[in-house]
Amino acid sequence: MATPAEAGLTPVMAFALVGALGVGSQWLAWRLRMPAIVLMLLAGLIVGPGLGIVDPGRDFGAILQPMVAIAVAIILFEGGLTLHISALRDAAVGVRRLVFLGAPLGWAASAAALYYVAGLSWQTSAVFGGIMIVTGPTVIAPLLRQARLRRRPAALLQWEAIVNDPVGALAAVLAFEVVIVLQTATGAAQAVGDLALGISVATVLGLAAGWGTARAFQRGHVPEYMKVPVLFVLVLLVFGVSDWVLHEAGLLAVTLMGLWIANVALPSYVEIRRFKEQATVMLVSGVFILLAANMDRETLASLDLRALGFVLVVVLLARPAAVLISLAFSGVPWAERLLVAFTGPRGVVLVAVAGLFGERLAAIGIEDGARMAPLAFALVAATVVLHGFTLSPLARALGLTAADRPGVMIVGGSRWSLALARALKTLDLPVIIVDPNHAHLRAAREAGIETYFGDLLSEDAEHRLDLIRYEYVIAATDNDAYNTLVTTDLGPEFGREKVFQVRRTRDSSSRHALPASLGGRPIGANETFHESEARIAEGWEFRSTRLSAEFTLKDWREKNPEAFIVADFGPGGALRFLGPDETPRDANDVQILMLAPKREERKQAS
CATH class of the missing domain: 3.40.50.720 (NAD(P)-binding Rossmann-like Domain)
Structure with a gap:
């Protein structure tokens, strides 16, 4: 008969403990004026691989991945709700460069770091490099709140993180489809067709849901007390349908939906956004605790000097090079370029998507696909701690804080x-x-x-x-x-x-x-x-x-x-x-x- 420790927590108890640790970490970080994400990561490591109290795979079982996927979708939707086109007046050129130039350059630089430094195969490097485009809105938002940056550099980091989140997931899908074509008998035409269909469905669904929701709210077809529940259900539906057509396309759909709703004149927009922000604080907290607690000691022990070298190359070379090249001759001041170049924290989406594609690569015979999850966690942990403690001092040194004293x-x-x-x-x-x-x-x-x-x-x-x-x-x-x-x-x-x-x-x-x-x-x-x-x-x-x-x-x-x-x-x-x-x-x-x-x-x- 299994002991209570071996049997683990009930799902309800595990859920309650994760929530308490997440929100408690946020509160303690506020009291101590520390980066909240660092405390959440530490709390997850202590109750997970440290003490073995929480094991998400054991305690939540099959619902863990869907639960994390839905949380990420809601976080991205709320991120889209914060993206006002009018706020891009000063940062539009920089954001376009970071998305259309920075993303492909970051993909290539990250894949090179994985191949030459981490020692992964080119197939795994190509898929993982696409995911590493993502800089993590779940991390950027709390960091920006703490650092109190000026408007334009904050807009650059926020827009890049939220827009590149679904872009990075879709880049991984594209690379994975190419690998599938080369590893199996699947035709290239079918793979390209599946990808085009998934992106098209996600785009149409996201924009249509945003337009339809806005029209219904403006015309009074939904009572005030039901607007937030209706919105939640629509987000889940849009995400679920898009993800069913093509894995990870749902992230694009919900981001576009939130972006549309944010840029129409909704009378209830402020109340909706505030409720979503509160929900997102809880979701970010919970997902980060789960992320850290889901690591086991063997996985952490597998991180060697090559993993350390990979993290250093990404943080000090790959990310800065991609940003500085993409922002060259853009008119963005040098101080802002340097801040963005050396601020690239990764978050939940990276680990979640890396774990998913790592398992799929291993299933088709590419054994080093299993190394994606621990390397992703190492990168997330390193960048969260590094940028959590350095963003504010770096911004002050470059003169990019809104004010030394509030x-x-x-x-x-x-x-x-x-x-x-x-x-x-x-x-x-x-x-x-x-x-x-x-x-x-x-x-x-x-x-x-x-x-x-x-x-x-x-x-x-x-x-x-x-x-x-x-x-x-x-x-x-x-x-x-x-x-x-x-x-x-x-x-x-x-x-x-x-x-x-x-x-x-x-x-x-x-x-x-x-x-x-x-x-x-x-x-x-x-x-x-x-x-x-x-x-x-x-x-x-x-x-x-x-x-x-x-x-x-x-x-x-x-x-x-x-x-x-x-x-x-x-x-x-x-x-x-x-x-x-x-x-x-x-x-x-x-x-x-x-x-x-x-x-x-x-x-x-x-």
Whole structure:
């Protein structure tokens, strides 16, 4: 009789444990400010080949491969949903080069590395080299979120990863069909016909499903509460049918479907995208845990010096050469070329597809096909760890981060907003004032404060404003409804704890009070727009002071009994805005940003 350890976990228990480890790794990475994927990979290795608690092949059995395939399909669909054609204005040339030139060059360079360095046969090298075009949207998205890159290099990496994902899978299919023709009696015409049919069906299905879904949603044929379930079912159906016609063609279909839906004016698009993003975080977490846990000790032990040499050649030669050649004379700045060239993390699709084709190659007599899976895992593990720790420092060294310090976006060009912006600027923090009234921004422009003329919620602002530069949003216009709309809309993107607004005029009335789910947090003295403006008119000002062992928070309170604390600024550069009931950090070298009456000497001087 098998012991509990030998029998393994039940599928439900294994599923729950994988989910807990995946989401727990994401949360821990957020707390420790570490790359989440590194922790997920480590967690999977510990519970898999390390302790033997989770064995996906044993615990999930035959449903493992379909489960991973569906998860990858949903991840790619969500990736397509993020690809706005309008966002390509600055990066279009670079993306076209990376897809149409970079992909074939990467295929050839990767196949050469596999043949000459890893020692694989030319058949296996050709198939595996096609898969290695994929740079992994499951990895790029978390890395971009952590690195806070400028808009154009981020767009280059994101578009390349998502578009090349199905391209790489189809390249592997093409190479595999060629190998089949040469190894068996299958005719070349039949192989080419199968490939053309699969790609055509995937393209037509993906675009038709995207068009039909958009039309149905726009015309109200699907009720609001059913839109996400309908979308999920359609994604699975499109993926399943395309994959049935030609293996891996489903990846192309769902990517095209998401791309179409992202670029039509859907009223429910924002809600759909947010739900899909949340689902994708869970799927990425789970798939990465499964990926690492599915490795066994024998497979890991088979990775020798040739495997190490292969990884080094791919990371340091094959990938950079393909990118730099494809972006030559493109107008893309050298700093961005270098960042893209030395950022090529691989992800779930590479391992999943490599394992599939490795088994098929071995089945037709090409024995080294079995080496594809461990080499794929080695490349994924190496690039995830390497780029997880080097992308942010490399981007900073090349001057491609949105900002060294996350800044503040103030909505409303009032005197109160200008006074706050000036104080933040003295702390060396990026700050911008946004207002749809050009005249309201005149004083800010004269003071050298960055401004944006327009509606923050407009499509133009979405494309022109690099929101990733800013950590906080403060809505301080004279329109309470607009302040509430801005903070409610941006809350999920920035985090509810990072959006603030001046107090609504009628908040004290139960008839006009809004639920807690709407609007932003109160800031500072929790005063209305007009009360805040009156303070500035009376001579109040924003200024900062530094706490120390000799000058504590208690000492500051005694000297400034009337002042309101708006924010504190830690010695490590961490800014934290405070509500009326929150207490600042009482520690050495913490700076307090306050709203206080002007000092007497300043009043007399003025």
